[in-house]
Amino acid sequence: MWSRLLPLSLFVLLGILLAVGLKLSDTKSNIPSPLIGKPVPDFELPMLFQPDTELTQKDLQGQPYLANFWASWCVTCVVEHPILTELAEMNRLKIVGFNFRDEPADAMRWLETHGNPYDLHLTDHDGRTSINFGVYAAPESFLVNPEGEVVYKQIGALTSEVIENDILPMVAAMEGTR
Amino acid sequence: MKPTVMAVLLVLFSAPGVAQLQTDQEPLVFSSAAEEQRFNQLTEELRCLVCQNQNLADSDAPLAHDLRHEIHDMMQAGQSNEEIKQFLMQRYGDFVLYRPPVQGNTLILWFAPAALLLIGAATVYFSVTRRKRLLAGQEPGDGD
Numbered sequence: 001m002w003s004r005l006l007p008l009s010l011f012v013l014l015g016i017l018l019a020v021g022l023k024l025s026d027t028k029s030n031i032p033s034p035l036i037g038k039p040v041p042d043f044e045l046p047m048l049f050q051p052d053t054e055l056t057q058k059d060l061q062g063q064p065y066l067a068n069f070w071a072s073w074c075v076t077c078v079v080e081h082p083i084l085t086e087l088a089e090m091n092r093l094k095i096v097g098f099n100f101r102d103e104p105a106d107a108m109r110w111l112e113t114h115g116n117p118y119d120l121h122l123t124d125h126d127g128r129t130s131i132n133f134g135v136y137a138a139p140e141s142f143l144v145n146p147e148g149e150v151v152y153k154q155i156g157a158l159t160s161e162v163i164e165n166d167i168l169p170m171v172a173a174m175e176g177t178r
Numbered sequence: 179m180k181p182t183v184m185a186v187l188l189v190l191f192s193a194p195g196v197a198q199l200q201t202d203q204e205p206l207v208f209s210s211a212a213e214e215q216r217f218n219q220l221t222e223e224l225r226c227l228v229c230q231n232q233n234l235a236d237s238d239a240p241l242a243h244d245l246r247h248e249i250h251d252m253m254q255a256g257q258s259n260e261e262i263k264q265f266l267m268q269r270y271g272d273f274v275l276y277r278p279p280v281q282g283n284t285l286i287l288w289f290a291p292a293a294l295l296l297i298g299a300a301t302v303y304f305s306v307t308r309r310k311r312l313l314a315g316q317e318p319g320d321g322d
Contacts, residue, residue: 034271101240127244134269136227136241 033153040148041132048121064174065094067142071102072110074138080157081114087163088117093171100124145174206250223276
C-alpha cells in the first residue's frame with residue numbers, strides 16, 4: 001500500500017513546489033531593499049530649478065517624504081504620473097523628485113508637458129545617488145520617515161492601491177508617534 | 179556613379195556599429211593583466227539587476243555599465259573583492275551575488291542537491307540488497 005501511494009504523494013509534492021515557484025515568480029523581480037530600516041544614503045545634489053543650490057539628506061529631514069526616482073526617458077513614469085499627482089493633491093507628505101541619468105533640460109520639458117506634482121526636485125545627473133539607493137528600475141520610490149530612515153520601497157510605478165494600503169497608513173503612523 | 183553608391187552603402191551599414199560604440203564611451207583601463215583578470219572574474223560573479231539572468235560582465239544595460247565603472251574605480255582605489263561585494267550587497271542585497279552566502283534562508287539551495295543525491299543512492303542501495311536477499315532466498319528452494 002505504502003509503495004503504491006509513494007509516487008502519488010511525490011507527484012503532489014512536486015505540484016505544490018511548482019505552484020509555489022509560479023507564485024513567487026510574479027514577485028521575483030522585486031528584490032527586497034536592504035535599505036529598509038536604515039538611514040537614507042548620503043547625497044549632495046543640485047536642485048533642478050535652482051542648479052546653484054545643493055541639498056543633502058539632512059536638509060530633507062524632519063518630516064516624512066517620498067523620494068521618487070524618475071527620468072524623462074522612462075516610459076512607466078508617464079503611467080505613474082497621474083497617481084503621483086493624486087498623492088500630491090492629498091497634501092499628506094512631501095514628494096521629492098530625484099531626476100536621474102537625465103538631462104535637466106529634458107526633465108524640465110517633461111514636467112512642463114505633464115505637470116509637476118513634486119514639492120522639490122533634485123538632479124542626479126550621473127546616477128551615482130541612484131546607485132547608492134540601490135535603484136535598478138525606473139521609477140522607484142522610497143518612503144522616508146522624519147528621522148531620515150527608509151521605511152518602504154516601491155519598485156516600478158506606484159498604484160492607487162499601494163498609496164491607499166501602504167504609504168498613507170505608514171505616514172499616519174509616523175504622525176501618530178510624533 | 180559607382181563610388182557614390184558605395185559611399186551611401188558604407189554610411190548606411192556602418193551606422194549600427196557607431197551606435198554600439200557610443201554605449202561604452204570610455205573603455206576601462208587596467209594597469210596589469212592580473213588586475214583585468216580579477217575584474218573579469220568579479221563581474222562574472224555579480225548579477226545585473228536590470229536583466230536578472232545576466233551577469234555584470236555580459237550585460238549591456240546602462241546600470242551594468244555604470245556598475246562596471248564603479249567596480250573598476252573601487253579596484254583602482256585598492257579595495258578588495260570582499261569590500262566591493264559588500265558595497266553592492268548593502269545597496270542591492272544578496273541577490274546581486276550569483277554565488278549566495280551559506281546562511282539560514284539559503285540552506286535548502288546549498289544542500290538540497292546533495293541530500294537528494296543521498297536519498298537516491300540510499301533508495302538504489304536498499305532496493306538492490308532487498309532484491310539480492312529475495313533471490314538468495316529463492317535459490318535453495320529452486321535446488322530442491
